[in-house]
Amino acid sequence: MxxxxxxxPGVLILEPELHKDNRGIFVELWKRESGGISGLPAEFxxxxxxxxxxxxxxxxxxxxxxxxxxxxxxxxxxxxxVAVDIRRGSPTFSRWTGIVxxxxxxxxxxxxxxxxxxxxxxxxxxDVLYKADAPYxxxxxxxxxxxDFALEIEWPAKxxxxxxxxxxxxxxxxxxVLPAYTTGHS
Numbered sequence: 305m306x307x308x309x310x311x312x313p314g315v316l317i318l319e320p321e322l323h324k325d326n327r328g329i330f331v332e333l334w335k336r337e338s339g340g341i342s343g344l345p346a347e348f349x350x351x352x353x354x355x356x357x358x359x360x361x362x363x364x365x366x367x368x369x370x371x372x373x374x375x376x377x378x379x380x381x382x383x384x385x386v387a388v389d390i391r392r393g394s395p396t397f398s399r400w401t402g403i404v405x406x407x408x409x410x411x412x413x414x415x416x417x418x419x420x421x422x423x424x425x426x427x428x429x430x431d432v433l434y435k436a437d438a439p440y441x442x443x444x445x446x447x448x449x450x451x452d453f454a455l456e457i458e459w460p461a462k463x464x465x466x467x468x469x470x471x472x473x474x475x476x477x478x479x480x481v482l483p484a485y486t487t488g489h490s
Contacts, residue, residue: 310401316414348435359464363422364448371417373437381430382406383423391418447473
């Protein structure tokens with residue numbers, strides 16, 4: 305597995321080796337032995353799967369105080385996946401990075417704790433798997449406006465479908481609960 309850094313420290317692109325033959329492809333998406341490399345966790349608490357249609361935007365989401373790191377994979381389809389640094393005091397606070405994840409290249413995005421996460425479906429439909437390193441806690445779930453002018457996220461298409469919570473999410477300046485800046489996994 306090839307691991308590449310992004311412009312945001314801790315946010316990583318994982319590129320697994322694809323094995324192709326006359327039967328199709330085989331790819332190893334995760335191996336416990338990969339944990340601890342470049343800040344990746346050795347264990348995950350849960351796997352989440354979402355299926356969404358074209359133009360669906362999910363996010364930007366984060367949890368607090370129980371933060372989650374997420375390893376995101378597009379099992380089918382194509383998405384634009386985004387991580388935003390929301391760690392108050394971080395040198396990269398409010399900066400974002402984005403990557404197209406699809407079922408062809410099979411790249412994955414590691415989003416560490418302290419980052420908001422969201423994605424926009426670019427294909428007809430997409431199945432997205434994200435492994436979380438801490439359990440989901442609905443009472444600790446927050447959203448940040450995907451179209452906040454302060455973030456200047458360059459979404460490649462218009463969001464057409466989203467939850468009411470995402471549609472009315474506050475801007476960064478109005479978010480009261482933000483994780484404190486930390487380094488590494490925790």
